[in-house]
Amino acid sequence: MNQIDFITEIQKHEPKMFGLAISILKNRDLAKDGLQESAIKLWNQRDYFQKVKNKQAYCMQIIKNWCYDELKRKVNNHLRLQDDEEVEEGIGNEKDHVNDTYRRIKSLIEKLPSKQRLIIQLKDFEGLDFEEISNALKMEQGSVRVNLSRARKRLKEMYLEQENKIKMIQNEE
Amino acid sequence: MKNRKEELKSLLIKFDEGQTTFDEEKRIKDLLRELDAMEFDFYKHYFESIDFSLKKRTEKSSIDFSFINQADVNQKKSTFTSRKLLKVAAIAILLIGAMFFGKHQQNKLNQSKAELALQQTVEALNLVGTKMNTAKEKMNYIEIFNDRTKPYINLNQK
Numbered sequence A: 001m002n003q004i005d006f007i008t009e010i011q012k013h014e015p016k017m018f019g020l021a022i023s024i025l026k027n028r029d030l031a032k033d034g035l036q037e038s039a040i041k042l043w044n045q046r047d048y049f050q051k052v053k054n055k056q057a058y059c060m061q062i063i064k065n066w067c068y069d070e071l072k073r074k075v076n077n078h079l080r081l082q083d084d085e086e087v088e089e090g091i092g093n094e095k096d097h098v099n100d101t102y103r104r105i106k107s108l109i110e111k112l113p114s115k116q117r118l119i120i121q122l123k124d125f126e127g128l129d130f131e132e133i134s135n136a137l138k139m140e141q142g143s144v145r146v147n148l149s150r151a152r153k154r155l156k157e158m159y160l161e162q163e164n165k166i167k168m169i170q171n172e173e
Numbered sequence B: 001m002k003n004r005k006e007e008l009k010s011l012l013i014k015f016d017e018g019q020t021t022f023d024e025e026k027r028i029k030d031l032l033r034e035l036d037a038m039e040f041d042f043y044k045h046y047f048e049s050i051d052f053s054l055k056k057r058t059e060k061s062s063i064d065f066s067f068i069n070q071a072d073v074n075q076k077k078s079t080f081t082s083r084k085l086l087k088v089a090a091i092a093i094l095l096i097g098a099m100f101f102g103k104h105q106q107n108k109l110n111q112s113k114a115e116l117a118l119q120q121t122v123e124a125l126n127l128v129g130t131k132m133n134t135a136k137e138k139m140n141y142i143e144i145f146n147d148r149t150k151p152y153i154n155l156n157q158k
Helices: A003-025 A028-044 A046-051 A055-076 A093-110 A114-125 A130-137 A141-172 B002-016 B022-035 B038-055 B066-149
Strands: none
Touching: A003 A028, A003 A055, A003 A114, A003 B066, A028 A046, A028 A055, A028 B066, A055 A130, A093 A114, A093 A141, A093 B038, A114 A130, A114 A141, A114 B038, A130 A141, A141 B002, A141 B038, B002 B022, B002 B038, B022 B038
């Protein structure tokens, strides 16, 4: 595998790899570190990587392992991952509403159990299909579907609860 | 309108169960935009968030691929060093080989010279031995002659 083929291949999977890393680590800088480290690892084993049939699944596996190792390292060192505070800023006035909605939905997603959160992120926000998620997380597709369903339903419940609270507050005022 | 609402409702049930395809999800988005009803607010906001998330993901590649060139340079360097070492080793082996071969040949030559010298010495000694034997035999005749002539010739006795 030559340099150009390698770079093209990695760039093809980069957005999804980044999405997975963000979903696990919840930190952009760390996710970028993960991408970099994974790319180096893949380059070092390029002869094997060339023979891998499902390259995307393999890339996802590599970055997922890196992310979990990183989490373990943080736990072992008694460090806490610093979540990205800003979801998005400065998009423009006309998009403020969408930006707020996005922040709200994202904050609700953060409250989901980790597996559900990861799956809903990968499926809906990163655009992976069931097979890709199943390969990346080493889970049965049925299990992925069940977790996705639970996540969407729970998210809807939380959203409606929040809506009701807002309405109650508005009525009181 | 009612049909579309029913269609949307049934698609949303499928969506909640995680059973929708990408095409069906696209249809849900279209219907949400068309119907714009309060009861579907959650889904509307949810799909808006997804679109927003996908749109903002326009970052350039964050992977720095310069490590590839670095790895190549290192590899070339190490290849160059190994080649150089191999050349030196090959030359050294040739020199040592030539030295041993030369020494061996020299030894062989010396040995053959020594053998020739030994052979020639042996031959010379053999020749001397043969001559000595002949001389000794001739000396025997003198002794017989002396013995025989002794009674008659006594020149030395006074």
